[in-house]
Amino acid sequence: MEYDYIVIGAGAAGLSFAALMEKRGHKVCVLEAHTIPGGCSSYFERDGFIFDAGATTLSGLKIGRPLYNLMTELNLELDLVNIDPGIISIIDNKTIHRFSEPDKWVAELTKHFPSIDHRPFWDKMRDIEKRGWLLVSSFQKIPLRSFKGLFSFISPKLILALKSVPELYRSVETELKKFNIKNKDYLSMLDEMLFITAQNHRKETPLLMGAMGLCYPEDTSYAFGGMKAFAESLAKKCSIIFYRHEVNKIIPLQNGFEIQTKQQVFFTKNIVSTIPSWNHAKLFEDLKGKQFFESQVTNPQDCWSAFMIYLTIPKNTERKSLYYQIHCADIPNCHTRSFFVSLSHCDDKIRSHSERQVVTISTHTKTSQWLEGDKENYKLKKEETSIYILQQLKEKFNLQESDLQNIITGTPKSFIKYTKRYKGLVGGIPHSIKRNPLSYAIARSPYKNFYMLGDTQFPGQGIASVVLGAQNLCHYLTTN
Ligand SMILES: Cc1cc2nc3c(=O)[nH]c(=O)nc-3n(C[C@H](O)[C@H](O)[C@H](O)COP(=O)(O)OP(=O)(O)OC[C@H]3O[C@@H](n4cnc5c(N)ncnc54)[C@H](O)[C@@H]3O)c2cc1C
Structure with a gap:
């Protein structure tokens, strides 16, 4: 075994795991289909600008949280700046700044929604959020393979965190009803925030994940150099990465695995796969693997893809944040009533060589919209969606048509091409009270020494979560 x-x-999951295991003295090799690192947290360069391809924000940097721990342990060279307000929601004539400081946030909400007593709801969200992080980081003994494993993983920290279990079964909506919050704009603000953090709306999002999602903007950072800097700083910590190596077959052997790519055959005792659950079935020829991976996967129809617009706009230092959620009517061919706008930092000379800011816009769409139908229809839909979003952007950011330059659009097809994700499904599996919480468990597979990580495995979506999954698995493998 090599x-x-x-x-x-x-x-983010694969690089974090590989770097952490290498630091602990293991010989690790990463196989990546694309030519660069990052996956959904990757980047591309065009006309001298560096665009974030998918993810744009870093969270989980507070002391003790996953990215803080990762950066500290690996000594990552990243130039970070905290962004506060972490997000600005623009709803008709309201511009709501999501400040991280609790009193400032409550004052901002009171300014826009004076008839609501905001503090009790947000105090509760913050309390649940803290327990949520405690709960997910307690799962270091995962995957549980036996009852013995179950007992050894019970700890005082876990017992405290277990207080959160009922919050997995109650929705955010149930909590809002308790506080008698009914304002339409307010609920819409929460719904759209939940869509980008939990991939679901308030009526279905479990309170635990909902609270973590609603508190996410309190801990938002920007990396100078964007996701390129983030992915490259992690990749630097991994000695062996083979790019352009798409794994197309895995053969279980008596004491390990054979892995085939077009270029090479590899042998290893352990595999850690970070590709989405759905992608695995086609990699195995033996019935055991095929049947498991086909039966294990969540219904892809419940999941999302993204419609993307990349562009540059004139630099404006007056803007109060780098992250905006613009509410609008139904976006053609998409499924939420908002889009997320991320700007490069005005002082980021790595991403922009001129007096322009680099912009990534994303919104949720269903993959079927883009994979069915002919080429002409695809092109028309792309135009229709992009014209609508850019019109809204111009109005809300007070821009002229000529201000918008270097425009590129992306659809689920782009995610298939660049990340190989099944049907272009991104963002992980939506959190839902309809989902049995035990089905979140975990990096299991029918094979000894074959583990799974990433945003379709526990603890799920977002960079902070996939990094935590990597940290938990690393801990499990090195302490058992
Ligand atoms: C539009 C968008 C915006 C987002 N915004 C944010 C955000 O602001 N903040 C945040 O925290 N999260 C955000 N996310 C979520 C975040 O990007 C993902 O949850 C996270 O990056 C997933 O990382 P991963 O390692 O699990 O999977 P991936 O990023 O999908 O990585 C898997 C890697 O495997 C490679 N691969 C696939 N198949 C094979 C194969 N057969 N052989 C070899 N290699 C293969 C892929 O090329 C890819 O590099 C966003 C996601 C999207 C799509």
């Missing part, structure tokens, strides 16, 4: 671990995928 390697202790072969990691499939150089996204």
